[in-house]
Each structure stands twice: as C-alpha cells, then as structure tokens.
Amino acid sequence: MSSRMQTDVAKDQLRELILDGTYPSGARLTEMEVAAALEMSRTPVREALRALAADGLVRPSGRGVVVAALDRDHLDEAYQVRAALEALTAELAATRQSEGRIAPADLVALRDVANETAAVTAEGRFADAVRLNRRFHRLIAELAGNSMALLTLERIWDQIQVSTLRSLAPPSRPAHVSGQHEDLVSAIILGHADEAAKVARAHVLDTRTVTNSKGEPA
Amino acid sequence: MSSRMQTDVAKDQLRELILDGTYPSGARLTEMEVAAALEMSRTPVREALRALAADGLVRPSGRGVVVAALDRDHLDEAYQVRAALEALTAELAATRQSEGRIAPADLVALRDVANETAAVTAEGRFADAVRLNRRFHRLIAELAGNSMALLTLERIWDQIQVSTLRSLAPPSRPAHVSGQHEDLVSAIILGHADEAAKVARAHVLDTRTVTNSKGEPA
C-alpha cells in the first residue's frame, strides 16, 4: 500500500509546481487538465487537490480550484503562528543541545547551511536563497525533536512561500538577516534556550515586517 | 458546489464518532463498512478517510485505516505545540482587549464558560467538562483573531482528544485547573498580554503533566 500511490505522486508534483511558481497563485486548476498533464485519471488528481486544499495551498473556487494566496492580514497571522512555533523549536533544540543530545555534526551542518544561505543571498541568487533559508529553519525544527511542530511548520511555510512568491525580493538587509541566523545558531550551540526562543521569534517577525510591509524604512 | 457534499458529511460524522469514542482508537475502519453505515458509496467515504488521515485522526494501516492514538512521546509533542500556540492566542487576545477591540459581551461569555466548566467538573460530569473545557480554549483562540492559529489548534486538540479519550479521568486537582482558567480570564480582561501568555502556557503544560504522567501524586 505504501508503494507511492498515484495520489501521492500527484500531490507531491502539484505541490512542487505550486511552490516553485509554475502554477502562480490565482491560477485555476481543473481535475481534467491536471489529470492530462500528469497522465493519470481524475480520481487520484481529485484526491491530491483535496489534500492540497486541506494544506491551504489551493482553494476551491466555483468550478475547480485556484492556487491560494494569503491576503495581507492572513499572511500576518501565518507569521505570528510561525514565530510562536519557531520560538518553540529553537528553544527545544537549544535545550537538547544543553543536554548533550545533539550530534556535533548536526550543529556543523546547521552552521554550514546558515553560511551558505548568507553567501547565496549576498550573490543575489534569490531562488537558491529561499530554498536554503527554508532548509535552515527546517534543520532547527528537526533538531528540536518534535515531529508535530515540524509538520505544523511545514504547512505554514508552504502557505507563506506560495503567498510571497510573486515578491521574490531579496531581504532589504541581507547582512542583518544573516546576523540573526548566526545569533540563532550560536544560542542553540551554547544551549541557551530562552535566548534561542527570543532570537527565533524576533527573526521571524522581522522577516514578516520586511516581506509584508508596505514601505518600512531601514 | 459548497452545498455540503457527501464527502464533508462523511468527514464530519466520522470525526464526531471518533472524538466521542464510538470508534475507539485502534478500531479498524474499512471503506465499505463506513459506506454502508453512512449509506453512501465508497468514493466520498474514501475522501473523508484521507482527510481525517491528514488531520491525524486516523492512520493508514495495511488495508484500511485505524483510529489513531498518539503514543506518550508524540502526545507530549502535541502538548508542547499546543502550549506554544495557546500562549500566542492568549497573548493576542489580551492585546486586543487592551486595545479595546473586544466586545464586553464576549468577555462575559468567556467567564461564563470558565465558571460552567468549573461547575460541571466539580459535579463529576466529565464528558460535559471535556466539551466545555475545549470550548473555553476555543473562545480564547477566537478572541485572538488569528484564524490560522485557531485552525492549527483545532487539529491539535482533535488529536489530543482522541488520544486521551480512554483515560477520561477528572483532573486530579479540579480547583487548581479552574483557578488557572480564572487567572487566564483575568489576565485577558486586564489586557496583560505577557501574563496571559505565561499563564496559558503553564496551564497547558500542567494539563499535560496531569493527563499524561504515570503516577503524579496529588
């Protein structure tokens, strides 16, 4: 049964196509179109679309579904939830580290990703930067050892990503963001749970301000 | 389209049956059984089961699905996420209150539910207490005005509820719990955001300890 059903294939492929902007937000998808594109029947496509709707990536709109985008208010809400959860994962990761339950190699990997993210951002490779940034935050969530938090965050990240795709802008202060990442890594490595939580929350809310405000001056 | 499809009916009914213990955790459900019980074909049932699986209420298990229960570790994870999110909603609700954006009647309603919860708990009507307790927490999430947080919490509440159904035990210190509810209501009414967050987090983690520990003495 677990042999990757077509439903799963369809869901993963559609998710990918939505998150990389091939199907931009607002695009209308019909079962038959997608079925034709993925060369399968309507049934698995239908199930995939419903699953994506449950994840908030598409939204039923009259006939068929459209790729969803959060409006400004809902995007703000998503960032608030994300901030709360990333504060949690950062805190948990730092705590585990202070208890010696995190492998040094994992911390090295985390720092490497942070550095790589800073590098590609500085180079202006924004698509790569988005991917690495997300990987950075996911690594922390994984270090937290809370699968429920990770799962919940993945859903929220997806929604934020699809909602901010069109404004695929560089951070206004790349060095600032990289510095925050660095601070977060340090707090985790040092096992400072409260500090890690504080930095993580501030970082997420800061990111929200940058990507989601009209004209916040530096 | 929005005219309550059979898929939705099936999902809601099954969710209800699972949450009230009619289908206890571990019970195996087959598409055909459910289809017969709900008097519809396999297709909408199938979609409902997949939706419930995405919500974590059932889990595919070989042929068919079984009603899911979180093991001790995952239940702990769920409580951590819940604590983080309820701290957020309490904080947001208090903030809105301090900004005068909450109708007095809503606060009265909140206090009423808290009192009623305390009353039925004291009376030993535990099933009612569970329902009211959940309503209490949901009211706060609604006052927070963050639909994403509310949605996320609903999912987690569902999973916790189905996982703790069998131990439908009274809180070991009902007055203690009621006092925490009271403190939370007060913090929100006074608009003390930080305090509300702190109390909410502590309350959830306290609940976890009580319901999820082996033999914590009173």
Added chain:
DNA sequence: CTTGCATCCATTGCATGCAATACATGCAGC
C-alpha cells in the same frame, strides 16, 4: 452600447467496475 435572460457546455460529485495486492487461512513438513 448596455443589460437581462435563456441556453449550452465544461466540470464537478458520486457510483461502480476491474485489476492488483496484502492479509488471513489452512495445509504440509519438520
């Protein structure tokens, strides 16, 4: 040129058929 309405048809929601398959059952060998 715009507005209202009737018609049409694309598209969905649901039912059902069919093949694949995982699990249970029972039998043989040890």
Added chain:
DNA sequence: GCTGCATGTATTGCATGCAATGGATGCAAG
C-alpha cells in the same frame, strides 16, 4: 506442536460513466 508456504479472499487504488450544476456565451430588448 510449530514453522513456512501456498492459496483464497477481502479490500484497496484507479478508471470511467452518468447526472447535476453553475458559469460562460450569445441573443434580444431597451
């Protein structure tokens, strides 16, 4: 009596047919 394998069967995953529906289209009236 226990273990391993073969066979049978229940149940799924997917495809497809059919009726319902709602949005688009075109026409007529103002």
